[in-house]
Amino acid sequence: MSDENYAGLTQLGHHVEQPLSPEAAKLERVANPSPGKYFVVRFTCPEFTSLCPITGQPDFAHIVIDYIPRDWIVESKSLKLYLTSFRNHGAFHEACTMAIAERLVVLLDPVWLRIGGYWYPRGGIPIDVFWQSGTPPQEAWIPTQDVAPYRGRG
Numbered sequence: 001m002s003d004e005n006y007a008g009l010t011q012l013g014h015h016v017e018q019p020l021s022p023e024a025a026k027l028e029r030v031a032n033p034s035p036g037k038y039f040v041v042r043f044t045c046p047e048f049t050s051l052c053p054i055t056g057q058p059d060f061a062h063i064v065i066d067y068i069p070r071d072w073i074v075e076s077k078s079l080k081l082y083l084t085s086f087r088n089h090g091a092f093h094e095a096c097t098m099a100i101a102e103r104l105v106v107l108l109d110p111v112w113l114r115i116g117g118y119w120y121p122r123g124g125i126p127i128d129v130f131w132q133s134g135t136p137p138q139e140a141w142i143p144t145q146d147v148a149p150y151r152g153r154g
Contacts, residue, residue: 035070045064053090057122059093065113093129098129111137116145121150
């Protein structure tokens, strides 16, 4: 990593222990390679895991994050470590989904961000959580998330 844009990164290219909690995870960012252009960055985490805060049982979700960068993009290894840090974290589906969105908004100050948390059933009821930071720019192409709603064995 000779480029000075990457000089501050502490995780990419290094062995990093899995963070024990989302609060302990370090999210890193790098300069937007195409400032002033509206392009969408998508991260899909089809095997997201957290814990029920009451029972301690595992909860599973398919998380989709879309954002239009302003000055920064998230460094993907740090995002992967952050997302996997929820494995031992007890929180309801809504809290996990919104914590991810809020942390990314603070880190990146994106033009626009949306998150879809497609949670697998708990007690027979899937709970899906959706949020976006506002209206995306009209000239941006925003693909649909295309995650099918849960249908069970149907």
